[in-house]
Amino acid sequence: MKSSQMKVSGIGEKGLIERIIERSKTCSVNGEDFNSDSSFATSIGDDSALTNIDLKENSYLVSSSDMLIQSSHFPPEMSYFQMGYKSVVVNVSDLASMGADNIGFLLNIAIPKDTLLDDFDDLICGVIRACDDYHIPLIGGDTNEANEIIISGTAIGEVDKDKVLMKYGFKEGDLVCLTGGLGLAALGFELLNMKQLLKNNLFEMVDLQDKINSAYEIDSTLCDMALFKALKPEAKHVEGHILRDLNTGENRITATDITDGLASEFYEILNSDKRQYQFENGDKKISTHSDSSYSKGIRIYEDKLPVEDEFKEISNALGLDYLDLFLHVGEDFEFLFTINRELEDQLENELDFYVIGEIIEKNTVEIVLSNGTIEKISSKGYQHLK
Amino acid sequence: MKSSQMKVSGIGEKGLIERIIERSKTCSVNGEDFNSDSSFATSIGDDSALTNIDLKENSYLVSSSDMLIQSSHFPPEMSYFQMGYKSVVVNVSDLASMGADNIGFLLNIAIPKDTLLDDFDDLICGVIRACDDYHIPLIGGDTNEANEIIISGTAIGEVDKDKVLMKYGFKEGDLVCLTGGLGLAALGFELLNMKQLLKNNLFEMVDLQDKINSAYEIDSTLCDMALFKALKPEAKHVEGHILRDLNTGENRITATDITDGLASEFYEILNSDKRQYQFENGDKKISTHSDSSYSKGIRIYEDKLPVEDEFKEISNALGLDYLDLFLHVGEDFEFLFTINRELEDQLENELDFYVIGEIIEKNTVEIVLSNGTIEKISSKGYQHLK
Numbered sequence: 001m002k003s004s005q006m007k008v009s010g011i012g013e014k015g016l017i018e019r020i021i022e023r024s025k026t027c028s029v030n031g032e033d034f035n036s037d038s039s040f041a042t043s044i045g046d047d048s049a050l051t052n053i054d055l056k057e058n059s060y061l062v063s064s065s066d067m068l069i070q071s072s073h074f075p076p077e078m079s080y081f082q083m084g085y086k087s088v089v090v091n092v093s094d095l096a097s098m099g100a101d102n103i104g105f106l107l108n109i110a111i112p113k114d115t116l117l118d119d120f121d122d123l124i125c126g127v128i129r130a131c132d133d134y135h136i137p138l139i140g141g142d143t144n145e146a147n148e149i150i151i152s153g154t155a156i157g158e159v160d161k162d163k164v165l166m167k168y169g170f171k172e173g174d175l176v177c178l179t180g181g182l183g184l185a186a187l188g189f190e191l192l193n194m195k196q197l198l199k200n201n202l203f204e205m206v207d208l209q210d211k212i213n214s215a216y217e218i219d220s221t222l223c224d225m226a227l228f229k230a231l232k233p234e235a236k237h238v239e240g241h242i243l244r245d246l247n248t249g250e251n252r253i254t255a256t257d258i259t260d261g262l263a264s265e266f267y268e269i270l271n272s273d274k275r276q277y278q279f280e281n282g283d284k285k286i287s288t289h290s291d292s293s294y295s296k297g298i299r300i301y302e303d304k305l306p307v308e309d310e311f312k313e314i315s316n317a318l319g320l321d322y323l324d325l326f327l328h329v330g331e332d333f334e335f336l337f338t339i340n341r342e343l344e345d346q347l348e349n350e351l352d353f354y355v356i357g358e359i360i361e362k363n364t365v366e367i368v369l370s371n372g373t374i375e376k377i378s379s380k381g382y383q384h385l386k
Numbered sequence: 387m388k389s390s391q392m393k394v395s396g397i398g399e400k401g402l403i404e405r406i407i408e409r410s411k412t413c414s415v416n417g418e419d420f421n422s423d424s425s426f427a428t429s430i431g432d433d434s435a436l437t438n439i440d441l442k443e444n445s446y447l448v449s450s451s452d453m454l455i456q457s458s459h460f461p462p463e464m465s466y467f468q469m470g471y472k473s474v475v476v477n478v479s480d481l482a483s484m485g486a487d488n489i490g491f492l493l494n495i496a497i498p499k500d501t502l503l504d505d506f507d508d509l510i511c512g513v514i515r516a517c518d519d520y521h522i523p524l525i526g527g528d529t530n531e532a533n534e535i536i537i538s539g540t541a542i543g544e545v546d547k548d549k550v551l552m553k554y555g556f557k558e559g560d561l562v563c564l565t566g567g568l569g570l571a572a573l574g575f576e577l578l579n580m581k582q583l584l585k586n587n588l589f590e591m592v593d594l595q596d597k598i599n600s601a602y603e604i605d606s607t608l609c610d611m612a613l614f615k616a617l618k619p620e621a622k623h624v625e626g627h628i629l630r631d632l633n634t635g636e637n638r639i640t641a642t643d644i645t646d647g648l649a650s651e652f653y654e655i656l657n658s659d660k661r662q663y664q665f666e667n668g669d670k671k672i673s674t675h676s677d678s679s680y681s682k683g684i685r686i687y688e689d690k691l692p693v694e695d696e697f698k699e700i701s702n703a704l705g706l707d708y709l710d711l712f713l714h715v716g717e718d719f720e721f722l723f724t725i726n727r728e729l730e731d732q733l734e735n736e737l738d739f740y741v742i743g744e745i746i747e748k749n750t751v752e753i754v755l756s757n758g759t760i761e762k763i764s765s766k767g768y769q770h771l772k
Contacts, residue, residue, distance in 0.1 A: 048480045050550065063526060100434065106540060108452065139449065144453050167431070
């Protein structure tokens with residue numbers, strides 16, 4: 001049987017693991033060859049992965065584990081390579097937003113048994129390519145059978161305790177910043193959804209096709225970028241390291257990656273800061289619900305948001321609210337971070353970033369709209385299971 | 387709505403994570419209260435888990451990640467508590483069989499959105515109870531939505547490089563040993579299957595009910611123990627530490643946990659040893675298929691297997707081959723390990739174990755049956771995706 005028709009059930013779990021090990025040496029995707037730095041240690045095929053590490057003194061071990069499920073996290077248009085790539089990105093992003101250096105990546109994958117071996121190989125190449133791009137060796141994992149593709153990745157790293165980028169620790173007056181624009185991935189997902197709808201329902205969808213056409217007429221490059229951003233997200237690991245290195249002495253930096261929408265992350269960082277406040281003030285009940293004298297909040301300004309006019313126009317053409325895309329949909333993997341004001345000038349020399357607001361002395365999240373009115377921002381990001 | 391009727395969709399992903407954090411403080415299951423030592427570090431709710439570690443010099447970081455999927459790994463009779471418990475056991479077992487000390491556990495869980503909140507709580511209590519039992523703090527994780535329950539756990543630990551228990555490194559004449567009897571979990575799964583069949587098909591199953599009755603008449607305690615072992619496996623972490631501590635100086639110990647059946651593990655340790663042999667002899671192609679001058683094998687003796695007569699009789703009554711249960715079904719989580727002969731007496735003072743055979747100078751796996759004939763053992767353990 002030709003390899004291209006062979007299914008994963010033909011070689012079984014151990015054969016697949018052997019295949020991953022072989023693939024981790026050389027991968028070829030879309031005709032492009034690349035050699036992988038990914039290395040299994042002496043523990044190939046043993047019960048656990050062994051990693052040589054030389055943890056610096058005063059370091060935390062940093063670990064992050066995220067599960068991606070085909071029906072929730074992978075649009076139908078996403079390639080196997082992109083699925084594999086994304087499974088590394090989501091975990092590396094979590095490590096990077098703590099300022100951590102990478103140590104290793106563990107891959108747990110479950111696939112339907114009638115998956116083509118070629119597709120499995122593409123997925124693994126996506127994983128390995130991402131491991132290469134983010135300098136994180138693939139050190140272990142497991143394969144299983146399931147009705148749909150499930151990838152559970154775990155990234156392990158380390159970070160200097162004094163420089164770690166927590167979500168909490170900002171003070172009134174600190175600047176609220178982004179590493180880049182938001183909403184592009186959201187726009188990409190909307191376009192993908194619309195195209196999928198068109199594909200599945202050929203009739204009475206003229207309207208939808210017209211909308212898509214208008215969007216492409218406004219700025220086809222931006223539309224293509226949106227699709228690309230939705231299908232192949234990237235982690236801001238360089239930005240994480242720059243922020244971490246500056247998080248020393250008088251400087252004060254907090255950071256998180258935006259996965260569930262900016263508004264949702266605003267409430268996340270406030271909850272985290274409040275929890276820490278309660279903890280430091282002896283309130284043992286770790287909860288975000290209890291009353292306390294906590295009084296920090298966030299104010300952002302519509303005029304300061306990094307949004308291109310074309311993005312607003314395309315959103316409009318598609319019948320979408322650009323601010324909704326910007327605030328309430330995730331998957332961009334940009335960082336939301338805060339800095340003390342004194343750091344702004346210095347940081348501008350090292351990083352492209354956008355100041356969009358500040359920490360205020362009122363426990364609320366609000367936006368000053370272009371027309372001068374102030375609105376409260378609710379936390380409705382994307383939450384699973386609701 | 388009463389908590390007992392509430393579904394997980396009612397509180398959403400972040401609510402569930404909050405719930406896990408709260409549950410990690412106190413759990414009550416079946417009326418039994420226990421306090422958990424499980425501790426989230428300062429990073430509760432942050433992007434990654436931060437763990438304070440003081441890695442000893444000359445240590446490996448050890449990591450293991452295993453995914454359990456309801457339809458493959460959890461029999462219908464398994465309680466939510468037991469599912470959670472097992473997800474920790476499988477990973478701790480992998481760490482223990484390297485001789486590692488535990489550092490932390492990451493829990494990725496996906497559940498159907500109509501799961502009752504009470505069931506979710508039970509599952510989390512199972513996880514936390516196991517984390518307590520094996521002294522491994524729950525340090526992080528993620529919740530998601532899926533059509534069935536999927537638990538992907540990652541255990542992180544450390545081990546002294548000089549004492550790590552690899553699968554490879556045994557020599558001709560070394561003793562092949564087990565930490566305990568095998569086949570009990572397999573018997574339990576068979577009983578569960580039979581009971582399930584009876585439940586689903588009320589007619590024409592008199593025969594099956596007769597078989598089960600005979601089994602219970604032979605030894606009802608053993609039948610109950612088999613069910614318990616299938617539903618609530620345990621990891622041999624104490625045994626792993628004893629073996630590791632002895633793996634020094636002149637001593638030579640290799641070990642693995644038996645998850646896919648003893649026969650399958652025999653081939654695993656030979657493959658691992660062969661791979662290492664090729665590696666040390668400059669064969670860069672890491673493969674178990676290529677020819678080589680490798681010539682080690684395993685011989686075991688039926689008469690030395692730790693099997694009770696009642697186990698044989700019950701197997702017989704159920705129409706099963708006891709040796710098949712012993713050799714070809716996994717999930718017992720006992721250790722298969724090898725020691726140099728000189729170590730036997732010393733080890734007997736510290737550990738209950740069974741010598742079942744030896745390493746021979748012939749690349750085969752064979753069993754000397756009670757009647758004196760020698761048979762080759764094939765590798766047919768349980769493999770997913772075949």
